[in-house]
Amino acid sequence: MSETMKGLKRTKYCGQFTAEDIGKEVTVAGWVQKTRDLGNLVFIDLRDRSGIVQLAFDDGTDREVFEKAAGARAEFVLMAKGEVRRRESVNKEIPTGEVEVYVSDLRVLAKSQTPPFEITDQTNVKEELRLKYRYLDLRRGEMQQSIILRHKIAKVARDYFDENGFLEIETPVLIKSTPEGARDYLVPSRVHPGSFYALPQSPQLYKQLLMLSGYDRYMQIARCFRDEDLRADRQPEFTQIDLEMSFVEEEDVMSVNEGFIVRVFKEVLGVDVSAPFLRMPYEEAMNRFGSDKPDTRFGLELTDLSDLLENCEFKVFKGALETGSVRAINVKGAAHQLSRKEIDKLTDFVKTYRAKGLAFTRITEEAESSSYEKFLSQEEKEAIRQRMDAQVGDVILVVADPSNQVVYDSLGALRVELAGRLGLIKKGTYNFLWVTQFPLFEYSEEEERFVAKHHPFTCPALEDLDRIESDPAGCHARAYDMVLNGCEVGGGSIRINTPDLQERMFRALGLDEATANERFGFLLEAFKYGAPPHGGMAYGLDRLVMLMLEKDSIRDVIAFPKVQNASELMSQCPAQVDEKSLKDLSIKIDIQE
């Protein structure tokens, strides 16, 4: 049987004791990090979320207390009362290293089996095991720091937006299914057999209605849900810092959000971020970086060679230029790091982005080699070398493809890959920018129609209002994405606020009137009663925290994450439920073979 803490009350956390406490009678509590049993002396490192303090026991210690101390094992939960005294051998590694508690009363509040892995700050235990025993993994100092900083980031967000007049307003989690984009999670209704709620992919419609209701500035740290096939950095449920403002234009939303970023980086990390951030039009981002979320911590920018190759007879380039382009990166001074073998690996890398190959020119002091120059005229070769500023030591990497998207995707990914391999990224650098002037639509080959690049509520650029139907591909959106180190941390837009424009937008997206009304009728109706101009923003909180803490996985900043197949390894959910529950919900399981 475990002992109770009756009559004892913790003085303060383990990590808070200093020389100033010497001579005081105190009570501490925590987990045994390790014990040293020297026969007539026992020392125990006691751990809580603040750190470690040493407990000491010796000849003078009450026998019963001494025996308990000697019997303590790793992860036992102890409460100890005693006097703080100066340690014989000071431990400079820990803040409490000058002192120890000489224990007079010791309670074993709970015993522990030997844990499946040791509780240490850093670990190389397999993630699967860590997640199965998440409650033990969460004891590790590294995880505790992440969870504590996540709390601080959310707290600063709420403080900042509150100070700026934003109201946190809770929107429903059981809502109507209005699929557009990802799949909804559905929840069968017991009271309405055959009907379903959906879990929100975001509070989008509700926050727009709140603007229509005159709340003027809304924010919410909101749980969102997407039933997608999971990529490495996605979770079926994730958290958004979600906000919306009335009577604003793009710059108003961007500047209030820059203020937030400056504040949260300063307050949580002590890092100065300078605002305003760079604004970069989508087209420029694609042309220079091959990505709408460019990582600007390093160069390796893309160069378009297409115009130099107009008369080129080389089949690969010629074929590409009919509908696509030929673009290149000069990896300056990297010829010795990028051997032919390395370039072959990079070729395999770009192929995963659907590029057919990676052409190159490699110039060392000893030799020049090129996979494509021999197919070009002298003039073309020189024009390219000149535009690429090709020097001894450089490697020119070229992708040609009939799809511009493939050229962008492969070179965009290649420059990030190269930066990693060549060590061009300095830790602790936080490069923010806004990408603006996005296309309003993008064509979905799969659905054979235009879909919204952001979402169907995004307002078209004012000058494109008349061209939604006639030239969808040429329309721009009043949208903006916040990019940090090559990741989209947030995005938003000015929204449509009139029923006629919203209806036109639904039509342009191929929603017939009946379907639009069935799904969004309440929104279209609402817009008839005076919706102010409004716009907003949403951050992926998990990703923002991950980037701030320079973690590799969002699972390291979520207390109880799910794995790639959307299950949680600790509680083993999802799981089967009993027949009666399903009957109550008027559904049955119907597995297609």
Place this chain on the structure above:
Amino acid sequence: MSETMKGLKRTKYCGQFTAEDIGKEVTVAGWVQKTRDLGNLVFIDLRDRSGIVQLAFDDGTDREVFEKAAGARAEFVLMAKGEVRRRESVNKEIPTGEVEVYVSDLRVLAKSQTPPFEITDQTNVKEELRLKYRYLDLRRGEMQQSIILRHKIAKVARDYFDENGFLEIETPVLIKSTPEGARDYLVPSRVHPGSFYALPQSPQLYKQLLMLSGYDRYMQIARCFRDEDLRADRQPEFTQIDLEMSFVEEEDVMSVNEGFIVRVFKEVLGVDVSAPFLRMPYEEAMNRFGSDKPDTRFGLELTDLSDLLENCEFKVFKGALETGSVRAINVKGAAHQLSRKEIDKLTDFVKTYRAKGLAFTRITEEAESSSYEKFLSQEEKEAIRQRMDAQVGDVILVVADPSNQVVYDSLGALRVELAGRLGLIKKGTYNFLWVTQFPLFEYSEEEERFVAKHHPFTCPALEDLDRIESDPAGCHARAYDMVLNGCEVGGGSIRINTPDLQERMFRALGLDEATANERFGFLLEAFKYGAPPHGGMAYGLDRLVMLMLEKDSIRDVIAFPKVQNASELMSQCPAQVDEKSLKDLSIKIDIQE
């Protein structure tokens, strides 16, 4: 087509203009509350969340601007630029009443149809219509005040608990179904056909695991879900202020929560609540108030008459006393307010609580009448009158029943009903107390077994640890409920923290080992690795806000509530979904006739 706000930027909110702004050029934005068109003069009351400011137009106004103003209707969205000037006739009703904006530029940002009801602070519009057009209802000043104060209450909660070392940690919303108590909402998994997630009824298990992980102090404002048949003050989804602490006993949890209440009442309402609150054992609460959430803002306490009637031959009392009791309330000085007809109504009232009747003695200066005294001996009658301190002007109301629960329920409800009818409750009074020493179990007639009075993780009183199996009905729990004005606003307990005790508890609740392991195996396993003593608390935020703002319904403090049949009238959810979605989820609809 609506106009844009291009080139204009709001100076500040409508309600913020004062005489100090006179002479300044400003820009305001908002909704038309009303217009007065005097031919050559037009006045518009422009409204936003802060209040109202008057816009003025006259002969000197640009014609186009004047025409737009004259054409504006209620709920149009306007942006206006102009000079602040002193009003000719000051309006003392509103803070901005000394000034008006003399408009030089006016934009009609959005028009409005005539709304289905007028946007006024107070309203007597049917709730159904208000909820259908919730976005308009939310424009009303009364609703806006509620939503704004709700934001403040949540903000103070986060500030207070943060300052006291609590970390807000997000727990999952897609979890494993562990039904105990209410029904879970279920979410079919697409990736794992035939398996389901559940939505959490509370973060209970996760917050306990966080204590086991050493986070020491956790809080979260968390959405919770219960698929119950709705009572007037319940919602399928509701919000909890949820917290948990390690190395604590009951008093530690209670005192940190008293600190929160004192703070939130002071900061949000300016009301001083004094702490510590009264602690009242469950048994005392039942005996004095017939309720485990006693409203102590008025008297009308219960008196037990059972011992005076031991030898009574009156069938009703005699029958009651075999297994139940006879108890009474003296409604002092109310004889003239409680006519026989009134008492008949009260009899009908107590019958809704399963009482078979309401016996009475009514004493006025003119006459005495009693429904039961004639069946008693003179001695019994006098003993009762003496114990009840019966005086001229009093009405004694008596319930006798073989079930003590029926006696408590009916008299407990009766005293609240009487207090309302007799006007005994003073607005603006906030009476807090803790109810303690709850029974650990209660017997469920329906399930023919003992069920947990709070939940299966509640720790039994230390002195009852050996009697869980032998005397379940006699065991007490280390639980405490916070009661405000007759409502439970929160509750909590010290939890079980050892696997052996938790297993015994599951057994006592009739869970066989296999089922316990299937549902709670991960918790039992976790407890093997050193769980600290811990305890916590959860508040119903919706109810707390409702009580603080003295609203009659929690629907008035939730932006987008659902109605009694769990549907939302605005978006009309839940709703049918397409076949393909169900197929993806490997379920089909199976409605039993």
